[in-house]
Amino acid sequence: ETGVTQSPTHLIKTRGQQVTLRCSSQSGHNTVSWYQQALGQGPQFIFQYYREEENGRGNFPPRFSGLQFPNYSSELNVNALELDDSALYLCASSLGTSGTYEQFFGPGTRLTVL
């Protein structure tokens, strides 16, 4: 059974640029959630996708968008990057029909915005 993978591991961008982060869910999981984790803080919920549809969103602006594909892999896109977007971005997969309290996290993408 393959775990959750994310790419790239690290990324450096400049203000105003756009970035796409990728996540491959654990086999059989149909729900993916994305989180932003600033240094010393807990993960902050960005949004969740269930069977390719967004079914929940946290307090993040529209320049944060996502996609989930038929194979349940997903993307997080961030436009017009700001310095405060520097953080660890985590995706987590789960089997939505049985509840999402047990989520399986990927290792994250460390984004630095200069």
Added chain:
Amino acid sequence: GQSLEQPSEVTAVEGAIVQINCTYQTSGFYGLSWYQQHDGGAPTFLSYNALDGLEETGRFSSFLSRSDSYGYLLLQELQMKDSASYFCAVGGQAGTALIFGKGTTLSVSS
């Protein structure tokens, strides 16, 4: 809105028992989860309480009191490898998000 409070730091020695408390305020409650995160690593699921009472998983136990909006994670027979950040989180019913606390950094010394 939803908010969770937990201590920022806890220190203990090997072999000891430590309790990490979590109080929460939520609009609609589906359960309390606990996650462990080592430095630079991914959060990993430890336990979940949907109902009042104690859940035990090896050296770790988790407790929930819904009437008090309170829970705790109990770690017994501490080992150096238990040094990590521990997060409580609320939510988790199908289709809902997990909302995490700011985390408690546990340092275990010999």
